[in-house]
Amino acid sequence: MHSAERPQTENSGHNAHVPLWNNPVYRGWGFQAVLILLTLYLAYSAFLNTVANMRAHGIPTDLGFWPTAAGFDITQSPIPYSAVNSYGRAFLVGLLNTLIVGAVGIVLTTLLGFTVGVARLSKNWIVAQFAAIYIEAFRNTPLLLQLLFLYNAVLKSLPGPRQSIILPGGAFLNNRGLILPNPVIHDGAAYIGFALVAGVAAAFVYLRWAAVRKAQTGQDSPVIRVAVGLIVLLPLLVYFAAGMPVSLEFPVLKGFNFAGGYQLYPEFVALTGGLVLYTAAFIAEIVRAGIQAVSKGQSEAAGALGLNRAQTLKLVIIPQAMRVIIPPLTSQYLNLVKNSTLAIFIGYPELAQVFMGTVLNQTGAAVQCVAITMMVYLTISLTTSVLMNIYNSRKALVER
């Protein structure tokens, strides 16, 4: 049947008697082109219609508000910002706050998720059960409820500033957040930075050398001890040698709140904490699935080759498990960043809160603000996705 049809199809492609519109290839392309044109036209007319509607209602259709003074304050800002700055700068503050929550959240949730995922597979019954309870509890309740609970029930039940809980090392905990001693930098502190960079670079070179040595001679090197020594001890030595150029400024209760010190706001802690706890539950399951996806024969074979348990994990199990883990892990990272928009409910000034909230309302430029916010999240998500795909392609099974 198949072989009988083939010559016919080939014929029709070259046969001059068949008109172009009856050629299945050209006709297919034709339909595709019509569909694309229709879609584009629909999008274009929707755009024109929106602009016409906005004009008819006297709503601004441009970004003229961007450089004008915003007039509102944002308390938690990583860059200097006040009410006299522009809406554009307010946008930047929101964007940076989103990126900070995203970056801190991704790092912490990865650490917690991997720990819990491995704990879930632990032979210790109590540890495994604890991990299981954690995963089921956080995975099966809505994130928004967790955030509101964390913010309202946990953080706000802390005492007021004048009854702060005193933590060791000069830190205070109260319902205004966690107030930590703030490092103050004096002359000569730059040397410590140089020492840190030099230490990291030296550790990197040593790791390379150790890997080459291992490949050539099969001998192990004390990698971890040397790396810690280079990265931690070297800057510490320089710190004392330079005459301790970094001191700590301790927070002092003054008026309504503490002056000095570095303040971690409850809104930030609740948002980051909530996102980390929630996402880590999913990551734990992904990690467990990844590890269990490596067949038992692999670890038995590793045992037969004489590898110990740690070597088996590091050299055999984890590299194979990562192939299974990375793609769903990427989705979780994207979810974490997107879920940070729930900050609207607990007052943390990230992008959606600042830009789609206050700025949209003050300027009335709803379409522009929503479109820009969507573009930003799209960009963040696509960038994360691309980076994770690069990492994935490096970890993928190389088939020979």
Add this chain to the structure above:
Amino acid sequence: MKKTIATLAALTTLTFAAVTAQAGTLDQVKQRGMLFCGVSQGLPGFSQPDDKGNWTGLDVDGCRAVAAVIFNDPTKVKFVALSSKDRFTSLQSGEIDVLFRNSTWTMQRDTELGLTFVGVNYYDGQGFIVRKKLNVASALELNGASICVQQGTTTELNLADYFRSNKIKYEGVVFATDDETVKAYDSGRCDSYTTDASGLFADRLKFAAPDEHVILPEIISKEPLGPVVRRGDDQWAALVKWTHFAMLNAEELGVSTANVDEKMKSDNPEVKRLLGIEGKFGEDLGVTNDWAYRIVKHVGNYGEVFERNVGEGSPLKIKRGLNALWNKGGLQYAPPIR
């Protein structure tokens, strides 16, 4: 989430609805048989639903008065609860016909947003509330304090202005809804909470022990609150505007729910014009000539509405103050019906 959906729905309307004709809100409302009125999500005295879903308040009575004019039935209103952040978008996109949501009349809102403010149903000003035990007597003593504030309000902007011009610092914590803002203050996250003074009186009632909170004497801004309509529909704007003026004129002329039927026999030409016995003012508005009679009969005059919702007859017990009639030392002044 609900708010996001509201915004998105509004944007979708802007995107896909045909370019609507400029006029015709009144016709649409008549055809629909129901007035869509935007109100707050719950502010005692202004707009608040009870446990049976019945709305009451000064703003709610504004909506009811408009419905009474059009339908001779003050219950033909659908109340749409909106956060401060979503209110103008909803109106712009036609989700609601009129916004009675204790919204401050500012120049930017009147010129840039495609909206028109048609009157002032409550003259207000922004104040601060603090706990008594903090021993603060003036807003100027709030240096370094945490202050809770609602997002997308003139309050948020005034707060920044006030502290900047007095060169004192504060830590602002911004929430999307009034409820979240008050809750954050109540739980101790903030030392103070700022909004329109009327709102402070209303919110204080929500606290477990209202006596432990004190409203500071400073009023830091002018907050003329009033109804808003979409720009471009003059007939509709006139209808909402004159509904408010009729309530003021009724109070000034001593016409109330109790005596309006009796007043129909009045010899006073001003009362006759108000109640539609003389002239055809109602027809010119696009409704019937007994339009103002309907307002007073079903809803009441401004004084009655004020006392019932925010004045001595309510738990808020706010004095008339700026909101007294112009001939009684206040600012409420309506042009004559003639």
